[in-house]
Amino acid sequence: xxxxxxxxxxxxxxxxxxxxxxxxxxxxxxxxxxxxxxxxxxxxxxxxxxxxxxxxxxxxxxxxxxxxxxxxxxxxxxxxxxxxxxxxxxxxxxxxxxxxxxxxxxxxxxxxxxxxxxxxxxxxxxxxxxxxxxxxxxxxxxxxxxxxxxxxxxxxxxxxxxxxxxxxxxxxxxxxxxxxxxxxxxxxxxxxxxxxxxxxxxxxxxxxxxxxxxxxxxxxxxxxxxxxxxxxxxxxxxxxxxxxxxxxxxxxxxxxxxxxxxxxxxxxxxxxxxxxxxxxxxxxxxxxxxxxxxxxxxxxxxxxxxxxxxxxxxxxxxxxxxxxxxxxxxxxxxxxxxxxxxxxxxxxxxxxxxxxxxxxxxxxxxxxxxxxxxxxxxxxxxxxxxxxxxxxxxxxxxxxxxxxxxxxxxxxxxxxxxxxxxxxxxxxxxxxxxxxxxxxxxxxxxxxxxxxxxxxxxxxxxxxxxxxxxxxxxxxxxxxxxxxxxxxxxxxxxxxxxxxxxxxxxxxxxxxxxxxxxxxxxxxxxxxxxxxxxxxxxxxxxxxxxxxxxxxxxxxxxxxxxxxxxxxxxxxxxxxxxxxxxxxxxxxxxxxxxxxxxxxxxxxxxxxxxxxxxxxxxxxxxxxxxxxxxxxxxxxxxxxxxxxxxxxxxxxxxxxxxxxxxxxxxxxxxxxxxxxxxxxxxxxxxxxxxxxxxxxxxxxxxxxxxxxxxxxxxxxxxxxxxxxxxxxxxxxxxxxxxxxxxxxxxxxxxxxxxxxxxxxxxxxxxxxxxxxxxxxxxxxxxxxxxxxxxxxxxxxxxxxxxxxxxxxxxxxxxxxxxxxxxxxxxxxxxxxxxxxxxxxxxxxxxxxxxxxxxxxxxxxxxxxxxxxxxxxxxxxxxxxxxxxx
Amino acid sequence: xxxxxxxxxxxxxxxxxxxxxxxxxxxxxxxxxxxxxxxxxxxxxxxxxxxxxxxxxxxxxxxxxxxxxxxxxxxxxxxxxxxxxxxxxxxxxxxxxxxxxxxxxxxxxxxxxx
Numbered sequence: 001x002x003x004x005x006x007x008x009x010x011x012x013x014x015x016x017x018x019x020x021x022x023x024x025x026x027x028x029x030x031x032x033x034x035x036x037x038x039x040x041x042x043x044x045x046x047x048x049x050x051x052x053x054x055x056x057x058x059x060x061x062x063x064x065x066x067x068x069x070x071x072x073x074x075x076x077x078x079x080x081x082x083x084x085x086x087x088x089x090x091x092x093x094x095x096x097x098x099x100x101x102x103x104x105x106x107x108x109x110x111x112x113x114x115x116x117x118x119x120x121x122x123x124x125x126x127x128x129x130x131x132x133x134x135x136x137x138x139x140x141x142x143x144x145x146x147x148x149x150x151x152x153x154x155x156x157x158x159x160x161x162x163x164x165x166x167x168x169x170x171x172x173x174x175x176x177x178x179x180x181x182x183x184x185x186x187x188x189x190x191x192x193x194x195x196x197x198x199x200x201x202x203x204x205x206x207x208x209x210x211x212x213x214x215x216x217x218x219x220x221x222x223x224x225x226x227x228x229x230x231x232x233x234x235x236x237x238x239x240x241x242x243x244x245x246x247x248x249x250x251x252x253x254x255x256x257x258x259x260x261x262x263x264x265x266x267x268x269x270x271x272x273x274x275x276x277x278x279x280x281x282x283x284x285x286x287x288x289x290x291x292x293x294x295x296x297x298x299x300x301x302x303x304x305x306x307x308x309x310x311x312x313x314x315x316x317x318x319x320x321x322x323x324x325x326x327x328x329x330x331x332x333x334x335x336x337x338x339x340x341x342x343x344x345x346x347x348x349x350x351x352x353x354x355x356x357x358x359x360x361x362x363x364x365x366x367x368x369x370x371x372x373x374x375x376x377x378x379x380x381x382x383x384x385x386x387x388x389x390x391x392x393x394x395x396x397x398x399x400x401x402x403x404x405x406x407x408x409x410x411x412x413x414x415x416x417x418x419x420x421x422x423x424x425x426x427x428x429x430x431x432x433x434x435x436x437x438x439x440x441x442x443x444x445x446x447x448x449x450x451x452x453x454x455x456x457x458x459x460x461x462x463x464x465x466x467x468x469x470x471x472x473x474x475x476x477x478x479x480x481x482x483x484x485x486x487x488x489x490x491x492x493x494x495x496x497x498x499x500x501x502x503x504x505x506x507x508x509x510x511x512x513x514x515x516x517x518x519x520x521x522x523x524x525x526x527x528x529x530x531x532x533x534x535x536x537x538x539x540x541x542x543x544x545x546x547x548x549x550x551x552x553x554x555x556x557x558x559x560x561x562x563x564x565x566x567x568x569x570x571x572x573x574x575x576x577x578x579x580x581x582x583x584x585x586x587x588x589x590x591x592x593x594x595x596x597x598x599x600x601x602x603x604x605x606x607x608x609x610x611x612x613x614x615x616x617x618x619x620x621x622x623x624x625x626x627x628x629x630x631x632x633x634x635x636x637x638x639x640x641x642x643x644x645x646x647x648x649x650x651x652x653x654x655x656x657x658x659x660x661x662x663x664x665x666x667x668x669x670x671x672x673x674x675x676x677x678x679x680x681x682x683x684x685x686x687x688x689x690x691x692x693x694x695x696x697x698x699x700x701x702x703x704x705x706x707x708x709x710x711x712x713x714x715x716x717x718x719x720x721x722x723x724x725x726x727x728x729x730x731x732x733x734x735x736x737x738x739x740x741x742x743x744x745x746x747x748x749x750x751x752x753x754x755x756x757x758x759x760x761x762x763x764x765x766x767x768x769x770x771x772x773x774x775x776x777x778x779x780x781x782x783x784x785x786x787x788x789x790x791x792x793x794x795x796x797x798x799x800x801x802x803x804x805x806x807x808x809x810x811x812x813x814x815x816x817x818x819x820x821x822x823x824x825x826x827x828x829x830x831x832x833x834x835x836x837x838x839x840x841x842x843x844x845x846x847x848x849x850x851x852x853x854x855x856x857x858x859x860x861x862x863x864x865x866x867x868x869x870x871x872x873x874x875x876x877x878x879x880x881x882x883x884x885x
Numbered sequence: 886x887x888x889x890x891x892x893x894x895x896x897x898x899x900x901x902x903x904x905x906x907x908x909x910x911x912x913x914x915x916x917x918x919x920x921x922x923x924x925x926x927x928x929x930x931x932x933x934x935x936x937x938x939x940x941x942x943x944x945x946x947x948x949x950x951x952x953x954x955x956x957x958x959x960x961x962x963x964x965x966x967x968x969x970x971x972x973x974x975x976x977x978x979x980x981x982x983x984x985x986x987x988x989x990x991x992x993x994x995x996x997x998x999x
Binding site: 021022024025026028029031032033035054055056057058060061062064065068069071072075 | 912933940
C-alpha cells in the first residue's frame with residue numbers, strides 16, 4: 001500500500017462525517033443520471049423514476065458503504081498512530097545521534113545504575129523472596145531451638161528423633177523431615193577415591209520436597225539404619241559429571257568415609273537441598289529420622305494453621321518427648337519456626353546491599369533527570385521553533401517522552417547485559433565454602449531480563465515525564481526572544497537541588513563503604529593473641545576400631561618425624577587447633593565461696609586439651625603462674641585465659657583458686673573442682689564473632705580411653721616450600737580412608753573475613769560508581785551554568801574582574817553545592833548505618849575516620865569536576881562574549 | 886435480459902471497476918457510464934451495488950479515493966488505481982481472459998463424437 005502523504009491525515013479533522021460523504025456521493029450519481037436522462041428528452045418525473053429503478057436497493061447500498069467507511073477510518077487512525085510513533089522514534093533516534101557524547105553518558109549511566117540494581121535484585125529475589133520450590137512452599141518452616149548468650153542468639157538443633165515424634169503426634173503439621181548439615185567426605189570404589197559434598201536427609205525428605213528419583217528408588221524409612229551399611233542418593237549433576245549419567249551405578253556398593261554404602265538412586269537437579277541452599281551437595285546420605293544429627297527439621301504446616309499455633313503444639317510435644325538431647329543444658333531453649341531463607345547468613349549483607357544499590361539507582365536516576373533537563377535547556381530554541389511552526393504542546397511532550405523512553409529501552413538492554421555480567425562476576429568472586437554458594441542458585445534467565453526492563457522503563461517513564469513537563473511547561477515563545485535569562489534561574493535552581501541530592505546520596509554510600517572498609521581493615525590487623533606465622537594444623541582422622549596403642553604410635557611417630565624434618569621448628573600433638581573444630585562449653589563459673597545457679601550462664605568457653613609445651617610453641621606469654629607438669633591431670637589443674645580469669649573473679653587474680661562450671665555440676669553432682677595454675681592471653685579464633693572469647697586449657701591425655709577419635713598436630717614451619725614438604729611427610733602417614741587435613745592457622749581464622757570482604761568490595765564498587773555519577777552531575781551543572789553566564793563573565797571581566805576571581809566564582813558555586821550535598825549525605829549516613837551496626841564489627845557507626853575521609857573525597861572530586869568548566873570560564877574573551885548576544 | 890446480466894456481473898464487477906479507474910481519477914457515475922459504453926450497453930449494472938463495490942475495493946487498498954470537482958463543477962468522489970490495485974487488475978484480467986477463452990473454445994468445439 002502506498003503511504004499517503006503525511007498532510008493527508010489532517011483532512012479527516014474536517015471531513016470525518018462518513019454518512020454525509022456517502023450521501024453526497026450517491027446524490028451526485030443520481031443528479032448526473034437525471035441530467036443524462038433529461039438530455040435524452042425524458043420528463044423530470046420519468047427521469048427520476050428511471051434512475052431510482054436503476055439504483056435498486058439504495059438503502060442497503062448506503063448502509064454497506066457507511067460500514068466500510070467506518071472500517072477504513074479505524075484502519076487509518078491506527079496507521080496514523082503507528083506512523084506518529086514511528087516518526088517520533090525516528091526523530092528521537094536522530095536527535096540522540098546528534099549528541100553522541102550526551103547519549104553515551106546517559107546510556108552508560110542507565111546501564112550501570114540499572115544493571116547493578118538488576119544484579120542485586122535478582123540475588124535478593126532468589127534468596128530472600130522466593131521460597132524453596134517445595135509443594136505448599138508458603139507453609140514450609142524450619143524448626144530449631146535457640147538460646148541467648150551474651151545478647152547473641154545461637155540456633156541449636158533439636159533433640160534426636162524429634163521429627164519422628166512430631167510426625168506421629170502433631171496435628172498442626174502435614175509433614176516433617178530431618179535435614180542435616182553438609183560436609184565434605186571421601187567416596188571410594190576400589191582404589192578410586194574422590195572428595196564429595198554430603199548432605200544428610202531422612203527418608204521422608206524426597207516426598208517432602210515433591211521430588212522423585214530419576215533412576216533407582218528412594219529407600220523407605222524402615223530400610224534405613226544408622227549402623228551398618230547405608231544408602232546414598234546421587235544428585236543429577238554429580239551423576240552426569242562422574243558417571244556419565246549411566247544407570248548402571250544404581251545398586252553399586254561404595255565406601256563413604258569409613259562406611260559402606262550402596263547407591264539407591266539419582267535425584268533430579270531441580271531438587272533444592274535444604275542445607276540453607278548453601279552447599280551444592282553431590283551426594284545425599286540417607287539417615288534414620290532419629291539419627292544423631294544436629295540439624296533442623298523442616299515442617300509443612302497444615303493448611304490454615306498459623307506458625308504461632310504450630311510452634312505451641314510442637315514445643316509442647318518436644319517438652320514431653322524426653323528424647324536424647326543434642327545439647328543437654330539446663331536453660332530455656334524456645335522452639336522457633338522460621339522461614340528457611342531467614343537462616344541464610346547472606347541475608348543481612350544482602351539486605352544492606354539492596355539498600356545500597358537502591359541509593360545508587362537513585363543517584364543514577366537523578367543524573368539522568370539532570371542530563372535530560374540540561375539537554376532540554378539547550379534545545380529550548382529548537383522546541384520553541386517547532387512550537388511556533390504548529391507542533392502543539394501535547395505533541396512536543398509526546399516527543400520528549402518518546403526520547404526518554406527510547407533512552408530507557410536502549411539503556412535497559414545494556415543494563416540487562418551489565419546485570420548478567422554482574423551476576424557472573426559476583427559468582428566468580430564469591431568467597432568459597434560460605435553461605436555465598438547460594439549465589440549459584442540465582443538464575444540469569446528471563447527473570448533477570450524482566451527485572452532490568454521493569455526498572456529501566458519505570459525510571460525512564462517517570463524521569464522522562466517529569467523532565468518533559470518541566471521543559472514543555474515553560475513559556476516556549478519566550479526562549480525565542482533573545483536574552484530571556486530570567487526563566488533560566490528557576491531551571492538552574494531545580495538542577496542545583498538535583499546535584500545536591502546526588503552528592504548527598506553518594507556521600508551516604510561512600511561513608512557506608514568506608515565504614516565497612518575500616519571495619520575489615522581493623523579485623524585484618526587484629527592481634528590474635530598468639531604468633532600465627534608459619535603455624536599449621538594437621539588433623540588426622542582415625543578409623544573406627546583402631547586399637548588405642550596403634551593410634552598413639554601412629555600419631556607420635558608422625559609428630560617425631562615432623563619435628564625432625566628440615567624447615568620444621570617445632571611439632572606437638574594437641575587436642576585442638578586454634579580456629580578449628582572443638583568443644584565449646586556453656587558456662588557459669590562458681591567458686592567454693594561464691595556458688596552460682598546454672599541459669600546464670602553468660603557465655604561460652606572454648607576447651608583446649610594441650611601438652612605442657614603448647615604455650616611455648618604458640619609463643620603465648622604466661623601472664624601469671626606456671627604451665628602443666630606430670631601431675632596436672634590428676635590434680636585437675638588448668639590454665640585459663642585472661643577473660644576466663646575475670647569471669648571466675650572480677651580482679652582476674654585467680655592463680656591457685658578453685659572453680660567449676662555450674663552448668664556441668666547441674667548434670668553430674670560430683671563435678672570436681674579445678675585449680676587455676678596459670679593465666680595466658682585470650683586467643684581470637686574468629687575475627688567476626690566475639691561470642692566466645694574465653695579459653696580453658698586442660699592437660700592433654702594421649703593414651704587411654706579419654707583420647708578421642710581424631711588427633712591433631714600443630715606444626716610451625718619456616719622456609720619457602722615447607723608446606724609442600726609437610727604434605728609429603730603427612731600423606732603416607734595418614735591411616736584409614738580419610739586423608740589428613742592440613743590448614744594454615746592464620747588462613748583459617750581469616751576465612752571468617754571472606755564475607756565482610758566480599759560485601760565490602762561490592763559496596764566499595766557501588767560507592768565509587770555513585771561518586772562518579774555525582775561528579776558527572778556536578779560537572780554538567782557547572783558547565784551549563786558557565787555556558788549560560790558567558791555574557792555575565794564577559795561583562796565582569798570588562799569591568800576589571802581578574803581570572804582568579806572568575807575561577808573563585810565558578811569553583812565556589814560547585815563547592816557550595818557539593819558541601820550542601822555532603823552535609824545532608826553525612827546526616828543520612830548517620831541514620832542509615834543504624835541498620836547495619838552489627839556488620840561493622842565494633843567500628844562505631846559515627847567513626848570519624850569514615851565520615852571525614854568520605855567528606856574529603858567527595859569535596860576533592862567536586863573540585864576536580866569543576867576544573868574544566870572553570871578553565872572554560874577563565875578562557876572567556878570578554879569582547880566576543882559581550883558581542884555574542 | 887437484465888436479470889441474467891446481473892448474475893454475470895457480480896463476479897466481474899470488481900474487475901470492471903478496476904479497469905474503469907485505471908486511466909486516472911474517475912467518479913462512480915463515470916465508472917457506471919464507462920461500463921455501459923465499453924460493453925455496448927450489454928452489461929447494465931445495478932447501480933446500487935456499484936458503490937458498495939467501490940468502497941470494498943477502497944477498503945482493500947486497491948483503489949484510492951479523494952474528493953474533487955467534477956466536469957460540471959460539483960463536489961465528487963474520485964477513485965484512482967493504487968499500485969496494489971494495478972497488480973490485482975493484471976491478475977484478474979488474465980484469469981478472466983483464460984476463463985472466457987476456455988468457455989468460448991468449448992462453445993465453438995465440434996459436436997461430441999457419438
